[in-house]
Amino acid sequence: MTVRRSTDDLADHRSRVRGSLLGGALGDALGAPVEFDSITDIRGRYGFAGVTGLVPDHRGRIGLVTDDTxxxxxxxxxxxxxxxxxxxxxxxxxxxxxxxxxAPQRDRPHGTGRLREQGWLYARRAPGNACLSGLAYGPAAPAPFGEPGPVNPGSKGCGTVMRSAPFGYGAPDARHAFELAARCAQITHGHPTGYLAAGAFAAMIHLVLAGEPLAQAVRGAAELLTDYPSHEETSLALRAAVRLAAQGDPSPERVESLGGAWVAEEALAIAVYCALAHPWPGELRQALLLAVNHSGDSDSTGAVCGNLLGALHGQRALPADWLTDLEGRETITEIADDFAAWTAGEPPMNDSWAERYPLD
Structure with missing residues (x-):
């Protein structure tokens, strides 16, 4: 997964990887306090515009991320x-x-490493049932594309899409990003729509990082998707998102016409719609707010939209005032920089790196 880059290219790539991870975390934190709430309840609590920035959760804390991040x-x-x-x-x-x-435990299986030592990550924030049960299932070989996987074969929850942006950061091409994301989605979700939607999202991320305009990246990922059996649900959802964005006048009601985002294809479609409705760097704030103000899985749609637009525009497009209160911001930034260096073949192969990322 090594792509040699010039100094300028590496700086731009680092900014986009930072933008994607931090943007996803911002969308996650924006949506988490209103996940499970109807748009009527959201407007009743925050006004007709809904949430307009980071708001406290039920614990009174601001900027907390969920299992998505x-x-x-x-x-x-x-x-x-x-x-x-x-x-x-x-x-x-x-x-x-x-x-x-x-809190972090000593002598746990599955390897050491710096990330599992981060105390702030030890928080249960409504993790998806399929993610939890799928990991308890045990290792299994992925199914051929288009067939149900062996783990949770009927599940197509959005837990596949919300975690899959990184597969697009350093892949050699969009198909590689798609297929690795889809195979890894099958670790927990076996429904073809669930894992193919994850693949399509990773391909979009790869294409915007490669310099494609957003609309072209969405189209490219959608075209790639049709190469795989059982793509129809995801393809229909993406086409609906593109058509809706072309109509203008974005609103929560239009978002909700695409579904509730509890399943993978709906979460992807809503995030894509919100990104296409507000595609410019100066509109990232509006896009994320559109992505979370609806009667569905607000944190996941916010996270996926933030991953996509952050990869497109880079870190500088992110609202600085929101970043101030974001949980884990320093760790997320460091991991983004490490991943950008690793994908470019420039990681410092020293004892510190080996401690942070021991090979499995």
Whole structure:
């Protein structure tokens, strides 16, 4: 997964990887306090515009992320520490420890490393049932594309999409990003729509990082998607998102016409719609707010939209006032920089790197 880059290219790539990881975390933190709330309840609490920035959760804390950001960071770690399905699964098992224990534990299986030592990650923030049960299932070979996988074969929850942006950061091409994301999605979700939607999202991320305009990246990923059996649900959802964005006048009601985002294709479609509705760097704030103000899985749609637009525009487009209150911001930034260096073949191969990312 090494792509040699010039100094300028590496700086731009680093900014985009930072933008994607931090943007996803911002969308996650924006949406988390209103996840499960109807748009009527959201407007009743915050006014007709809904949430207009980071708001306190039920604990009174601002800027907390959920399992969406947690699992995305462990995806990064799994890619650095091996880059294949077993390495990513081991990383997700390290994430599972953060859901089972209140603090880092000694002598746990599935490897050491810096990420599992981050105390702030040891917080259970409504993790998806399929993610939890799928990791308890045990290792299994991915099914051929288009067929149900062996783990949770009927599940197509959005837990596949919300963690899959990193597969697009350093892949040699969009198809590689697609297929690795889809195989790794099968670690927990076996429904073809669930894992193909994850693949399509990773391909979009790769294409915007390669310099494609957003609309062209969405189209390219959608075209790639049709090469795989059982793509129809995801393809229909993406076409609906593109058509809706072309109509203008974005609103929560239009968002909700695409579904509730509890399943993978709807979460991807809503995030893509919100990004296409506000595609410019100066509109990233509006895009994320559109992505979270609806009666559905607000943190996941916010996270996926933030991953996509952050990769497109880079860190400088992110609202600085929101970043100030973001949980784990320093760790997320460091991991983004490590991953950018690793994908470019420039990591410092020293004792410190080996301690942070021991090979699985």
């Amino acid at each position: 947690q699992m995305t960071l462990f995806t990064v770690e799994g890619l650095i520490r091996g880059g294949d399905v077993p390495a990513v699964r081991h990383a997700y098992l390290r994430w599972l420890d953060t859901q089972r224990y209140p």
